[in-house]
Amino acid sequence: xxxxxxxxxxxxxxxxxxxxxxxxxxxxxxxxxxxxxILGQGPKLLIQFQNNGVVxxxxxxxxxxxxxxxxxxxxxxxxxPAKLEDSAVYLCASSLFLNPGGPYNSPLHxxxxxxxxxx
Amino acid sequence: xxxxxxSLFLSVREGDSSVINxxxxxxxxxxxxxxxxxxxxxLQLLTYIFSNMDMKQDQRLxxxxxxxxxxxxxxxxxxxxxxxxxxxxxxTPGGSSNTGKLIFGQGTTxxxxx
Numbered sequence: 001x002x003x004x005x006x007x008x009x010x011x012x013x014x015x016x017x018x019x020x021x022x023x024x025x026x027x028x029x030x031x032x033x034x035x036x037x038i039l040g041q042g043p044k045l046l047i048q049f050q051n052n053g054v055v056x057x058x059x060x061x062x063x064x065x066x067x068x069x070x071x072x073x074x075x076x077x078x079x080x081p082a083k084l085e086d087s088a089v090y091l092c093a094s095s096l097f098l099n100p101g102g103p104y105n106s107p108l109h110x111x112x113x114x115x116x117x118x119x
Numbered sequence: 120x121x122x123x124x125x126s127l128f129l130s131v132r133e134g135d136s137s138v139i140n141x142x143x144x145x146x147x148x149x150x151x152x153x154x155x156x157x158x159x160x161x162l163q164l165l166t167y168i169f170s171n172m173d174m175k176q177d178q179r180l181x182x183x184x185x186x187x188x189x190x191x192x193x194x195x196x197x198x199x200x201x202x203x204x205x206x207x208x209x210x211t212p213g214g215s216s217n218t219g220k221l222i223f224g225q226g227t228t229x230x231x232x233x
Contacts, residue, residue, distance in 0.1 A: 004161070031219055042123070042223030043162070044205055055218050091161055095219060107152065108221055110161035 004111035005093050012117045018070045018080035025073070025094030031055075032069055033108060034077050035091040043091055049075065049084065082118045089113040125208055125226035129232040137195040139227045141205050144189065147213025151184060152221065153193045154207040163209060165193070170213075196227075203231045 005024040013019050025032050031050050035043035046065065048056040051072035060067070064083070069075040079086055093108040122144045131137045143151070149170055154162040168175045168182045168191075175182045181194040195202055205228050209221040 007123075014175050027132050033220065040225070042209075042225045043221075046224075048218060048220055055209075056220060106219060107150075107167060108162075108163070112159070112161045 004092055004094055004109055006111035007109070008114055009112065010115050010117075012057075013082055013097075015084055015118050016081040017083055017115060018078065019082055020076050020078045021090050021092075021116075022091030023075045023077070023111060025092070026109055029094035029109070030097045031095045032075050033093040033095075034075070035093065037089045037091055037113070039088070043088070046077070057103070071093065079116075079117055082116075084118050087116060087118045089115050120206050121228065123208055123210055123222055125206075125224035125227045126173065127225065128228050128230070129233050131198050133198060133200055133231055135198055137198045137202070137229055137231075139193045139195075139208075139229065140141065141193075141208030141224055142174070142189055143208070143210045143222075145210060145212050145222075146186075146189065148210040148215060151182075151191050152209040152211075153180075154223075155208060156205045156207065156226070158204075165206075193226040198229075198231050198233045200233060201231055226228045 007022050033048045034046045036045040047060045047067045049069040067077045089093050091113045093107050093110045095106040124142045130175040149163040153165040155165050156162050166177050166180050168184050179196045183192045205226040209225045
């Protein structure tokens with residue numbers, strides 16, 4: 001099966017500019033996640049979608065970050081305006097379904113990420 | 120709260136066993152995972168364990184879970200140079216925080232010397 005696709009692989013912008021990242025999850029995966037991975041740290045969840053609805057966006061800096069998942073498939077993550085501290089790898093992941101409180105295992109499958117450098 | 124801690128660096132000789140350790144705080148975690156990240160790549164799922172198990176073996180990988188101490192370990196037998204990477208421990212929070220998301224540790228860099 002095809003994996004999670006992300007583009008672009010790399011992006012360099014100046015602070016205060018805007019940028020957008022795109023993700024196409026594994027076919028049939030209902031749940032989509034955007035994680036931010038700062039150099040030397042583990043990934044941190046920004047936003048989680050179930051189909052086209054938001055499940056968790058508690059860690060998303062909503063004054064500058066936005067995300068959407070139209071039609072419950074592809075997703076875009078936007079930063080406007082970018083700050084120096086936004087330099088990171090942005091990882092998209094998908095999983096088969098969401099089973100809150102249940103034991104069923106639905107592991108996350110990750111794309112290769114977009115490396116953003118803000119100068 | 121939810122927190123996952125790992126040691127930052129481990130160096131071993133090729134052919135030796137590697138043991139990477141992780142501690143977590145959420146006693147209601149349902150599943151615990153190990154992911155591998157190679158340079159410039161995303162995270163690759165290695166293995167996972169359900170919280171009611173204490174051991175799982177998968178070829179060269181052995182996962183041990185001590186739920187009482189909230190301690191998870193990953194043992195790699197006969198470590199090869201291709202195993203050099205960053206290894207992340209992750210948990211699925213339980214209870215009302217269980218939305219399927221993963222909470223990651225900061226990663227352990229494994230260096231394998233020939």
